[in-house]
Amino acid sequence: MWPYDFIASEDFPPAKQRGSVGGRLLVLDRYVSNATISAECSYVGLAAPGEAGSWQLESKGYQFWTKTDEGGNFTIDGIRPGDYNLYAWVPGFIGEYKFISVIRINPGSDIDIGDLVYEPPRNGSTLWEIGFPDRSAAEFYIPDANPEYINKLYLRHGRYRQYGLWERYAELYPSEDLVFTVGKSDYSKDWFFAQVTRKKDNATYEGTTWQIKFLLDEVDERAAYKLRLALATANVAELEVRVNEPNAKPVFSTGQIGKDNTIARHGIHGLYRLFNVDIPVAQLLIGNNTLFLTQTARISPFQGVMYDYIRLEGPPQPRKTLKEI
Structure with a gap:
């Protein structure tokens, strides 16, 4: 039932004052496949703007995370209004993905950011x-x-x-x-x-x-x-x-x-x-x-x-x- 509607605090926005973000995460590693791969069971989240991986040390703001389905699709609901970076990491691949743009969440936002392609670090075979x-x-x-x-x-x-x-x-x-x-x-x-x-x-x-x-x-x-x-x-x-x-x-x-x-x-x-x-x-x-x-x-x-x-x-x-x- 979260986010709850019965909490009468200005510090806890109800569901209608929050937003959501959705999309699909893909992986491109040309030494694994020439085509993109669905980032199944990956972790995708919104956290304070920063460098890739900075969310690990972020403890003052709010973070909102989910896991992708077998097709790499994800939806994050109940996001408090504010500015965020989108981060992700994919089991089976090294490194960390960060979406290039800051995402602004307004009350009632429903953002579809489409397909995101993560190219993990790779030098050779x-x-x-x-x-x-x-x-x-x-x-x-x-x-x-x-x-x-x-x-x-x-x-x-x-x-x-x-x-x-x-x-x-x-x-x-x-x-x-x-x-x-x-x-x-x-x-x-x-x-x-x-x-x-x-x-x-x-x-x-x-x-x-x-x-x-x-x-x-x-x-x-x-x-x-x-x-x-x-x-x-x-x-x-x-x-x-x-x-x-x-x-x-x-x-x-x-x-x-x-x-x-x-x-x-x-x-x-x-x-x-x-x-x-x-x-x-x-x-x-x-x-x-x-x-x-x-x-x-x-x-x-x-x-x-x-x-x-x-x-x-x-x-x-x-x-x-x-x-x-």
């Missing part, structure tokens, strides 16, 4: 990927809890809500860190859901370095390769990326990021962050390669990141001429 882009780390390996801490409410669902899972990493990897081999490893079994610190015997902590091993049959020297690092959450962490040389200067560093506190609060996602990293061609090898992901912060057990999705893309393919077509 996918060489390999780890995880599924849905802003959550739930698809990765979540270990059993210490029997002393088990909460029976979450034995079947919400395994990540068990207390003390951050300590299980050091138990599973007491001296050597996680190594994931593309084509052989299974991220649901071999990729720990959170890259946390390792507790040492003297009650101090050390940073961790995870490795991704992958094979390249050839190296295209025309342009840099692109690494997409989508994080589901981060807490007072710093993530560095190195290629084939574990002690070399990093090709990328996030700097200190995050105050999500997701690890300590038994969550599986916080603020979404996407980093697009250029991988220099000169550092790639024909044959075996290793990507090093180092989380350097090491003061507490709750510093670390949860990955949403990682993808390595090759250089963009040259456009064909009419003669070649």
Whole structure:
């Protein structure tokens, strides 16, 4: 029955003094399909004007969200009068959509903005990927809890809500860190859901370095390769990326990021962050390669990141001429 008509407050507009917005969201990723794809089960919302993703940090204004149907259609009702940006994100695709224009809602507005096309970040074809882009780390390996801490409410669902899972990493990897081999490893079994610190015997902590091993049959020297690092959450962490040389200067560093506190609060996602990293061609090898992901912060057990999705893309393919077509 919301928005209610019985509330006699100027701060709560009744339904007839609110507005609605509708349309259809499509996705265009030419490395997936040459045609647009319906953005099924996507999240579309109105929030205060800002940059793409700024709604995650907006807490003073009002937000109105809905999910699209199987055809990508959406309707948002009950919107308070005001100026908004329209934002959206699509499970299965990285990044965030923002409608170019500010939408003004007046009392009784019924706005149809038609078809919206989201073109997610894309450099070239996918060489390999780890995880599924849905802003959550739930698809990765979540270990059993210490029997002393088990909460029976979450034995079947919400395994990540068990207390003390951050300590299980050091138990599973007491001296050597996680190594994931593309084509052989299974991220649901071999990729720990959170890259946390390792507790040492003297009650101090050390940073961790995870490795991704992958094979390249050839190296295209025309342009840099692109690494997409989508994080589901981060807490007072710093993530560095190195290629084939574990002690070399990093090709990328996030700097200190995050105050999500997701690890300590038994969550599986916080603020979404996407980093697009250029991988220099000169550092790639024909044959075996290793990507090093180092989380350097090491003061507490709750510093670390949860990955949403990682993808390595090759250089963009040259456009064909009419003669070649």
